[in-house]
Amino acid sequence: MSEIVEPKTAREVADKLADANARGRLVSPRGGGSKLDWGNPPARTDVVVSTAALNRVVEHAWADMTVTVEAGCTVARLQETLAQHGQRLAIDVLWPERATIGGILATNDSGVLRLRFGSLRDLVIGMTVALPDGTLAMSGGKVVKNVAGYDLPKLMTGALGTLGVITQAVFRLHPIPHHTRTLTAQLPNAEAAQKLMIAIQDSQLAHSALQFRTDASSVDVLLEGTEAGIQAQQATLATMAAFTEGSATSWNARQELWPAETIAKISVLPSQIAETLQQLNPTRAVMQATGIGHVTLTGDPAAARHIVEVKGGSLVLLTPSSIDAWGNPGDALPVMRAVKQQFDPNAILNRGRYVGGL
């Protein structure tokens, strides 16, 4: 049985890590626990460091459009706080009621708004991290623009808690749009959908999201802004395909893939979407115009990964599998190992769960 600790301060997180490190105990950080089995299974877990007690929104500097929030705060609760001043963290993640800030940063989760607002790596501007040797380190800051020192918030985002435990983060924010509208068009196949998505990307529309759902064979566009702007863009879209007003629930399509036996996140170039889908032949797929998509698969995941990797893309398994969750780490793996060695020399954090056995 692993011990569960629930530190109340960042300092305490660092102390718990130092203690585990000294005693050779292996640690798994935990946020909402919504996805502890994502990635490869850990070698062993002796201590679970839960961020449940670190759940405050520390400061919403709304006039500066930034927020400082502790890692254990759920995404939904953060968004509620921000909405009081008409702002949002411009990201739509899976299960926001359960997912914590630390958890989404560790997994670098992103949804449909990625197209316009970028990933968490583009939105995070500061971070405090506890390291296995007991160091508590801050980097970045509270201001949107800052190039003093290395961008550690980027490095920590998507590191799956293998370099340190995130205790607090600072984000840049965006206004909640006054008006939004979802438009949907039926397309005969993936090829036509890809062609339309590339044409919309190549247009001068300012859409916030653009996706293709295989189950409905539809392309969805999200427009945000002023009523006048939305109407004008709707008229332009009508000349490109038979768009009709759709439902905002289309944007939950990714989350609705669960539960399924095999779910994977894939990433290819936008121009490779149709071909990839034809070759993978997934039961269902939700592909964003960025080339990132989620698919449910039957059959051999290794063969599916091969299809994507030869195109220069990646396929990450989000459900337990007999093969490695991540796939080819690329030729920079030695540098990744060197980074891991510097931050967590004894590999106590989520040992074995990450890319390349890290």
Added chain:
Amino acid sequence: MTAVSSQLLDEFRAVLGERGLISSPAELRTYECDGLTNFRVAPIAVLLPTSTAEVQDVVRICHRERIPFVARGSGTGLSGGALPIAGGVVISLARMKRILDVDFANQRVVVEPGVINLEVTGRVAPNNYFYAPDPSSQSVCTIGGNVAENSGGAHCLKYGFTTTHVLAMEVVLPNGDVVNLGSNALDAPGYDLSGVFVGAEGTLGIATKVTLRIVKRPEQIQTLLAAFPTANEAGTAVSGIIAAGIVPAAIEMMDSLSIQAAEAAVHANYPMCGGLLLVELDGPTAEVEALMAQVNKICTDHGASEIRVAQSEGERMVVWKGRKAAFAAMGRISPNYIVQDGVIPRTALPEVLDEIERMSRETGLRVANVFHAGDGNLHPLVLYDRRIEGQEHAAEKFSEAILQLCIDKGGSITGEHGVGEEKKHMMPKMYAEPDLETMQRVRCAFDPLHLSNPTKVFPRPRLCGEAPGEYKPHPLEQAGIAERF
């Protein structure tokens, strides 16, 4: 020149050819400094490779001989990033200037590091695309330098900085290995090494190929000029725009001294006032028109005495020319000046301006303020006359006091120019020792021997290999690439 170095020069020459090596003292002088000209160091040689393989070969020689090297683009950096290191070489990427691939369907461009920023836009403009990061130096600075400094520009408020636009890179590591960071498709599994390389000021290796994201030109671009009696009133108007939920493409502010200087230099026909706002909106025409009406009203409500919207593309260019020329224009109103690059939470602007004014009265030195008002990046220009005994020193002290003020307000010592040589002594004022020590773990992972621009950014280099915990061979050691010393 010692025998060792002459042998070494022969070896470099063998890799690069006669044209690829500069070693005569007269020619080396050009490379003694970057845009921060008060720091000067002569390198033992300047190397001008033309390919990744040549970069790799010369870096391997440096690694073998433990010679520090400094990458250099156009040398326009303002913090001494490309300042040579005594006993080291400069590796100039100026001859690697090909645009290798343009892919409109995927909105990506692949370039060599010596490509000039504006050339990327030049290449994709016929298809109505542009490369968004637009430092004022964009007609001369290189993509490699932009990557190293994570350069910004006025339009980064909406579009993001260089880091937002770099998807992947080919990098020659300080040991001579070539690796690919990031990937052409998004979210490659693994640590975001590309993200940490951008902005590392050349301390983690040399970028030899960069994949950039390009952006479709918006349907409509409108630029508004609003004149306010004081900078503080202009500042509250900015807050009003933000509070209304509007995200302009750019919001710039200039105070009366900067307006004077810009007017003298390029005749932008700016209204004379205490605080001038330049607000640019872009996007679909209907959206821009609706929002411009709101911005116009907000400026009026906050006391703007005059509001103009540029009526043609030509007028718009003139408005921007004035703003972009503001630094250089200071030469018109002062013999010497120091450019600073502090960042504050935007809302702290009134207090910060008051304090700068107080310090200005106290020191008797004038300060012109040019401000990326949307994101809180302040460029105070401290004006002085070197010929007057003690003024240069006083100006330096003043300039540093402004940075301290930025730190005190929860801001940063640099928003886009980098730490380099100039501001490394300020780093401990902004970050605690464990913060700096943690950042340097990344440097140790990339460059355990401290060869790549080793003396910059951090005031004290961390000895690598002192990571706590039981001893384990460093992966680079395991691979037989590096040894511990």
